[in-house]
Amino acid sequence: MLSKRQLQVLQVIIDEFITTAQPIGSRAISKKDDVSFSSATIRNEMADLEEMGFIEKTHSSSGRVPSEKGYRFYVDHLLSPFSLSNSELDVITHTFDEGMLEFERVVQKSAGILSDLTNYTSIILGPEVFETKLKQLQIISLTANSAVAILVTNTGHVEHRSFNVPNEINAVDLEKLVNILNDKLTGVPIIKLQDRLQTEIAALVKKYTKDFEAAYHYINGALFDENPVKLYVGGKTNILMQPEFKDIEKIRSLYSMMEQEELVANLLRPETDGIKVSIGQENKLDAMQGCSLITATYSIGDRQMGTLALLGPTRMEYSRVISLLNVLSKRLTTTFHSLYEKE
Amino acid sequence: MLSKRQLQVLQVIIDEFITTAQPIGSRAISKKDDVSFSSATIRNEMADLEEMGFIEKTHSSSGRVPSEKGYRFYVDHLLSPFSLSNSELDVITHTFDEGMLEFERVVQKSAGILSDLTNYTSIILGPEVFETKLKQLQIISLTANSAVAILVTNTGHVEHRSFNVPNEINAVDLEKLVNILNDKLTGVPIIKLQDRLQTEIAALVKKYTKDFEAAYHYINGALFDENPVKLYVGGKTNILMQPEFKDIEKIRSLYSMMEQEELVANLLRPETDGIKVSIGQENKLDAMQGCSLITATYSIGDRQMGTLALLGPTRMEYSRVISLLNVLSKRLTTTFHSLYEKE
DNA sequence: TTTAGCACTCAACAGATAAGAGTGCTAACA
DNA sequence: TGTTAGCACTCTTATCTGTTGAGTGCTAAA
Numbered sequence: 183m184l185s186k187r188q189l190q191v192l193q194v195i196i197d198e199f200i201t202t203a204q205p206i207g208s209r210a211i212s213k214k215d216d217v218s219f220s221s222a223t224i225r226n227e228m229a230d231l232e233e234m235g236f237i238e239k240t241h242s243s244s245g246r247v248p249s250e251k252g253y254r255f256y257v258d259h260l261l262s263p264f265s266l267s268n269s270e271l272d273v274i275t276h277t278f279d280e281g282m283l284e285f286e287r288v289v290q291k292s293a294g295i296l297s298d299l300t301n302y303t304s305i306i307l308g309p310e311v312f313e314t315k316l317k318q319l320q321i322i323s324l325t326a327n328s329a330v331a332i333l334v335t336n337t338g339h340v341e342h343r344s345f346n347v348p349n350e351i352n353a354v355d356l357e358k359l360v361n362i363l364n365d366k367l368t369g370v371p372i373i374k375l376q377d378r379l380q381t382e383i384a385a386l387v388k389k390y391t392k393d394f395e396a397a398y399h400y401i402n403g404a405l406f407d408e409n410p411v412k413l414y415v416g417g418k419t420n421i422l423m424q425p426e427f428k429d430i431e432k433i434r435s436l437y438s439m440m441e442q443e444e445l446v447a448n449l450l451r452p453e454t455d456g457i458k459v460s461i462g463q464e465n466k467l468d469a470m471q472g473c474s475l476i477t478a479t480y481s482i483g484d485r486q487m488g489t490l491a492l493l494g495p496t497r498m499e500y501s502r503v504i505s506l507l508n509v510l511s512k513r514l515t516t517t518f519h520s521l522y523e524k525e
Numbered sequence: 526m527l528s529k530r531q532l533q534v535l536q537v538i539i540d541e542f543i544t545t546a547q548p549i550g551s552r553a554i555s556k557k558d559d560v561s562f563s564s565a566t567i568r569n570e571m572a573d574l575e576e577m578g579f580i581e582k583t584h585s586s587s588g589r590v591p592s593e594k595g596y597r598f599y600v601d602h603l604l605s606p607f608s609l610s611n612s613e614l615d616v617i618t619h620t621f622d623e624g625m626l627e628f629e630r631v632v633q634k635s636a637g638i639l640s641d642l643t644n645y646t647s648i649i650l651g652p653e654v655f656e657t658k659l660k661q662l663q664i665i666s667l668t669a670n671s672a673v674a675i676l677v678t679n680t681g682h683v684e685h686r687s688f689n690v691p692n693e694i695n696a697v698d699l700e701k702l703v704n705i706l707n708d709k710l711t712g713v714p715i716i717k718l719q720d721r722l723q724t725e726i727a728a729l730v731k732k733y734t735k736d737f738e739a740a741y742h743y744i745n746g747a748l749f750d751e752n753p754v755k756l757y758v759g760g761k762t763n764i765l766m767q768p769e770f771k772d773i774e775k776i777r778s779l780y781s782m783m784e785q786e787e788l789v790a791n792l793l794r795p796e797t798d799g800i801k802v803s804i805g806q807e808n809k810l811d812a813m814q815g816c817s818l819i820t821a822t823y824s825i826g827d828r829q830m831g832t833l834a835l836l837g838p839t840r841m842e843y844s845r846v847i848s849l850l851n852v853l854s855k856r857l858t859t860t861f862h863s864l865y866e867k868e
Numbered sequence: 869t870t871t872a873g874c875a876c877t878c879a880a881c882a883g884a885t886a887a888g889a890g891t892g893c894t895a896a897c898a
Numbered sequence: 899t900g901t902t903a904g905c906a907c908t909c910t911t912a913t914c915t916g917t918t919g920a921g922t923g924c925t926a927a928a
Contacts, residue, residue, distance in 0.1 A: 205889095205890090207889070207890050207891085208890075208891080209889085209890075219901075219902090220901070220902050220903080221890095221902090222892095222901075222902050222903070222904090223900085223901055223902070225890090225891065225892070226892095226901090228891090229891090229892075239890095239891085240910095241908085241909055241910070242890095242891075242907095242908055242909060243889075243890050243891050243892095243907080243908045243909045243910080244889080244890065244891085244908095244909075244910080245889080245890065245891090281689065283671055283687035283688060283689065284686065284687045317665060317667065318665050320663060320675075322660060322661050322677050324660065324677075324679060324680075324681050328626055328681065328864070330627075330677060330681045330683060332663075332675060332677070332683060334665050334667075334673060334675070336667060337667075338667050338671065338673045338687040340673060340675060340683065340685040342683040343627070344626035344627045344681040345626060346624065346626065418780075419777060419780045419781060419784070422773055422776060422777045422780070423777070428773055430765055430771055430773070430776075433765060433773075433776075434762060434765045434766070437761075437762045437765070438762060441762070521671070548921090550920065550921050550922085551921075551922080552920085552921075562870080562871090563870070563871050563872080564871090564921090565870075565871050565872070565873090565923095566869085566870060566871070568921090568922065568923070569870090569923090571922090572922090572923075582921095582922085583879095584877085584878055584879070585876095585877050585878060585921095585922075586876080586877045586878050586879085586920070586921050586922050586923095587877095587878075587879080587920085587921070587922085588920080588921065588922090
């Protein structure tokens with residue numbers, strides 16, 4: 183168990199290190215206004231804290247630096263509540279009051295806000311498509327043998343894809359097909375769409391079109407081989423401004439990690455509601471060593487959940503970031519609620 | 526005027542420097558198989574070349590490095606024709622034979638090919654929208670007071686935007702409006718769309734809808750405040766692998782330049798057909814110092830032109846890059862030709 | 869005209885030295 | 899018994915020094 187004084191010392195060390203990125207010495211701590219002990223006393227406490235694994239030395243006679251265990255303790259027990267400044271809140275309010283109506287736009291803007299206000303890199307994972315439903319399907323002919331298929335969901339999301347129309351299929355057939363599809367598929371959750379297309383609809387369609395196989399193949403291909411995960415990243419270059427990432431190799435490994443969307447998506451995939459902090463090694467990925475990831479969930483309706491995340495060095499401004507994520511995740515949830523739930 | 530031997534020396538220096546990134550000494554040159562002079566002779570020639578400004582020393586007793594003037598001369602007069610390897614050509618052929626039908630997809634893939642085959646950063650500027658025409662306009666209601674407007678062009682490009690539908694406008698009016706718009710606007714070049722909407726259509730629409738102003742405002746806002754330039758970037762992280770960019774500051778300035786889309790678009794905006802090489806200072810931008818930009822144009826139809834570009838250090842593999850851009854720009858042009866011209 | 873030879877220059881590296889920050893330990897003090 | 903002053907010790911950082919090696923420029927000879 184940590185004594186009150188040890189708690190205070192630990193807090194000062196971490197707070198200070200978070201702002202300066204420099205090892206903290208006993209003298210610096212004893213000079214703090216709310217610390218009333220001599221540097222020698224502090225040194226004794228620091229030796230204890232180090233023994234317990236909360237802080238480390240960078241070399242035998244250096245000041246102390248928080249260990250990952252130290253950060254973990256700090257996040258769990260020492261976080262001072264942080265109030266965002268009015269100007270920060272203004273930025274958020276102002277952005278959301280612009281009346282954006284598209285999921286993409288809202289999320290992209292949010293990623294921008296997060297990275298701008300924190301100087302870390304923000305990553306937003308779009309929601310799982312549990313409840314998104316098909317609103318309408320359209321096929322528009324472009325030339326004699328090409329057309330574009332457009333799929334609109336109840337959330338206003340638009341997916342489109344051009345495809346070749348084989349000569350055997352004429353425009354009339356195509357229209358019939360679309361009508362059938364719309365009839366049968368409107369309101370069906372996107373996630374079940376491919377299934378339904380294959381089972382229920384197939385038989386029906388065969389009656390109407392001469393060459394169902396081809397049509398099915400094309401429509402299916404047109405709409406379903408997209409990458410299902412959507413990641414929105416903001417402030418990728420902010421990483422370059424952190425003093426801990428002055429090594430090009432490190433930067434490269436982080437960037438190449440971020441390019442693997444599936445990997446990042448797994449990192450962010452929400453397990454439970456609320457805020458989650460992963461510090462350094464707690465992230466299993468090699469590229470994430472020395473980094474912390476703070477995630478918050480947001481939701482659209484009851485079951486769809488997405489994730490907001492901020493990626494920075496372990497020396498992150500945890501309390502600020504957590505406050506910000508809290509505010510923004512709530513804001514996102516209410517925004518999406520008002521957009522899509524009243525339909 | 527340069528002697529034959531000076532040309533040879535310059536060529537060796539630049540070729541060698543492009544592959545090794547190390548200053549080249551007289552001894553190294555004299556050891557080359559097709560060089561039959563002693564290092565002393567080479568040294569004399571190098572002194573002359575330096576006097577003329579084609580090469581430089583990094584310090585008083587270092588080997589020589591090409592100057593920007595040297596690169597310029599090299600590109601203009603010494604470029605050895607370069608044949609792409611079969612495997613490289615295969616990559617291209619294979620990718621294009623997949624039968625991609627959307628502009629976005631083709632271009633995105635092309636950017637990928639360029640950056641993968643060169644290890645530089647590729648940037649592709651989409652075409653000016655001179656001749657793209659409206660194919661169809663759709664408005665699909667989402668909820669009682671929101672809808673998504675979808676605009677499809679003859680090139681299969683889909684643009685969409687959600688917007689608020691004020692209570693005064695009901696679904697029937699909306700449908701009428703869309704019908705009118707489609708009637709009058711199909712086939713109109715996108716670039717003239719906003720004009721036409723304002724002049725011709727306005728009066729007509731007023732008869733049908735109770736509150737034209739609002740409707741117009743929303744439709745207009747829905748479709749036209751998008752950023753008109755489209756940039757497709759590939760291999761952003763390739764920059765990190767160039768030894769000349771080991772300085773984080775340089776990386777940051779390059780990345781932040783690339784984020785300014787308008788700026789980059791101006792850099793790429795095609796002036797004339799064909800390949801253009803800009804070396805170091807020839808690019809006026811500060812961030813581009815030490816970099817070369819090689820651009821090639823491609824076209825869709827007669828007037829639409831876009832640009833392929835590769836961004837790397839001045840020590841670029843000019844001949845390889847130029848060959849590659851040649852091949853790919855032709856390939857893009859024919860691909861788009863066959864996609865959009867036969868309609 | 870070409871080349872061998874040589875003195876010279878400079879970067880890069882490895883020690884060496886000094887300054888400074890910070891520690892751990894001991895002994896004295898309240 | 900907890901706290902603190904004092905001091906020796908450690909390690910980093912910066913600076914300086916000498917050495918090595920690559921490469922040059924110049925001169926004189928072939």
